[in-house]
């Protein structure tokens with residue numbers, strides 16, 4: 377027996393582009409989303425669909441709301457939740473001063489489990505139903521985030537970090553041991569329910585050539601696991617890579633050389649790249665995570681979305697917490713708009729939605745199962761609530777179109793504007809404030 381959800385409904389069918397192509401989105405002012413056994417049956421106009429349904433179909437109404445697909449976060453570090461908003465450094469100093477000490481605390485499996493649970497709750501409170509997640513070097517960090525996601529039936533990809541040089545001794549593994557641990561985690565978690573494994577070298581600066589090579593071999597052995605790393609985030613980092621790998625044409629070429637540039641490889645940041653890198657990334661099927669709050673907060677640079685999309689690279693938004701400053705994809709899209717505006721590019725609201733939903737699903741090679749409401753996709757969705765704050769209520773009341781309404785929610789909204797988050801058709805209970 378299907379279940380129905382009635383509200384305004386908006387989803388993307390493809391990338392609306394900088395010109396906001398109207399054929400790329402579908403909008404139902406009074407819409408109905410039909411769900412059965414956790415999958416989308418159909419989305420369409422309420423009056424048409426209701427007349428076809430059995431009279432006793434359960435209909436949940438969200439008057440004044442807006443149903444959109446669950447948000448997808450293409451790059452985030454759950455062990456950095458407790459150092460979000462730490463003052464004053466750029467990438468390499470920030471890692472040493474904040475990130476590495478925070479990650480060292482994950483030697484304690486109980487602490488890892490506690491943070492994983494809070495992290496997943498926070499994601500759901502922000503309407504995020506899928507993410508590609510960094511753990512720490514400790515294998516039990518991956519266990520912790522997978523257990524937390526599995527308990528809520530979330531589609532989530534994660535991995536244990538590989539890191540065997542240029543970092544504190546307590547956070548180092550070594551090439552062979554890191555691969556043994558990663559292989560065991562792949563066998564344990566990859567493809568279990570909705571979970572997927574990502575081979576996760578932190579970046580080329582903290583892995584020896586031997587470890588990068590072993591990671592590439594593991595990736596070749598498991599073509600359907602993901603690869604997740606950082607690329608060309610910060611100028612000093614890029615210079616350091618050039619010094620360490622003088623024989624390689626570029627930072628991206630380091631990963632390519634070791635077999636880590638391929639389909640299902642997702643690279644966070646991609647700020648300092650040239651056209652030849654972009655062509656190579658597109659040809660090999662690599663994807664980019666656009667992390668605007670992090671790029672601004674750490675002073676890293678500006679992501680060139682039009683150049684990436686012109687090269688036909690898959691792109692989605694990433695929050696990059698804790699270098700990023702919010703787990704909210706609404707806030708992240710707001711900063712993406714400003715990053716593009718600074719470069720004299722547009723980010724129409726429909727394209728912002730695309731980058732947080734279908735585009736992100738494409739970047740993760742998950743668009744066959746999530747990202748919009750086509751029949752048969754998994755029913756992960758969010759109900760946006762304009763009345764979440766008095767200011768959004770006032771601003772949205774003055775909006776004439778759905779684009780204007782959603783743009784205001786992106787610019788002004790946050791977790792207060794998430795009325796409900798559904799994972800495979802099931803409403804998740806989320807605590808959004810200490811007294812909730």
Ligand SMILES: [Zn+2]
Pocket residue numbers: 451452453606644696699
């Ligand atoms: Zn990151």
